[in-house]
Amino acid sequence: MKVKFFAQIRELTGTASVEMAVPENATVEGVRQALMARGPSWQEALSVNVLCACNQTLCDGATTVSEQDEVAFFPPVTGG
Amino acid sequence: MFARVIEADFSQQALFDELCQHDKASQSGAVVTFTGRVRDYNANGAIDGIELEYYPGMTEAALQRLLDEATTRFNLANAGIVHRVGRLENQAQIVWVGTCAAHRQDAFNGASYMMDMLKQSVPIWKKEWADGSPTWVAAKGTDSDAAMRWLTDDKDN
Incomplete structure (x- = not known):
């Protein structure tokens, strides 16, 4: 699965995206914990x-x- | 309707003309436009420009959804929204929204709604530069309150 990061989170993790394997019935919270x-x-x-967003929602x-x-x-977003 | 994320500057006249050209009512009585610009200060003093990051794909879809919601809610004949990203100097134009409606109140409300909701729901993040170093801007409670105003109206209706 592809996981993307933006803004402070991208800078703190040092990466804009990672590929990771997820078990069956995984949740977004499970991905965050991992x-x-x-x-x-x-x-x-x-x-x-x-x-968090899944498939851009x-x-x-x-x-x-x-x-x-x-x-x-x-x-949290800060545009405008 | 048009929703765009761009790096280059925009012409208000060109966007106004485009908005009116595709006005469904062809001669809406009211056209409202709003342009947001980079302030040269924040709560701590002078700043030296900003930088905006976005989520390609999701950001455009979120802007389009705002147009759809505003169009339905305020009976707009046309609407557009343009947001710049990347490094922007003080006073540069950041964002533009435009609405066409039969009467001014719907046009004003539609533009106001899109700006309030944009600050709450569209994935764009702002960094401010001061003394050569950048700081991420924290989400403001007042922006959340502005968006809540419309959501509270929903409940009352």
């Missing part, structure tokens, strides 16, 4: 103030995801 286990900077990036942590989905994590 990423946070990668190290302190991942933990810092993804622990608070994080919005805002979603919540309970959303189930599979290999074909594109998940993204980003901070």
Whole structure:
């Protein structure tokens, strides 16, 4: 599955996207937890103030995801 | 209707002309446009430009959804929205919204709605530069309040 990061989260993780394998019936929250286990900077990036999207639509942590989905994590938006 | 994310500057006249050319009512009585520009200060003092990041694909889709919602809600004859990304200097144009409607109140409300909701729901992130170093802008409570105003109206209707 492709996971994308934007803004502060992209800078803290040091990457704009990663490919990762996900188990069956995985959730967006499960993906977030797995990423946070990668190290302190991942933990810092993804622990608070994080919005998530699945296939480019805002979603919540309970959303189930599979290999074909594109998940993204980003901070609250500040455009305009 | 048009929703665009661009790096280059835009001409307000060109966008106004495009908006009116595709006005479904062909002669709407009211056209409202809004242009947002880069301020040269923030709460801590002077700044030296901003930088905007976006989510290609999702950002354009979110802008299009705002157009659709505003069009339905305020009976707009046409609407457009353009947002710039990348590095922008102080006073540069950032965002433009335009609406056509039979009467001014719908045109004003449609433009106001799109700006309020844009600041809440469209994936764009702003960084401010000061003294050579960048700082990400935190989401503002007042922006959230502005969007809530429309959502509260929904509940009352």
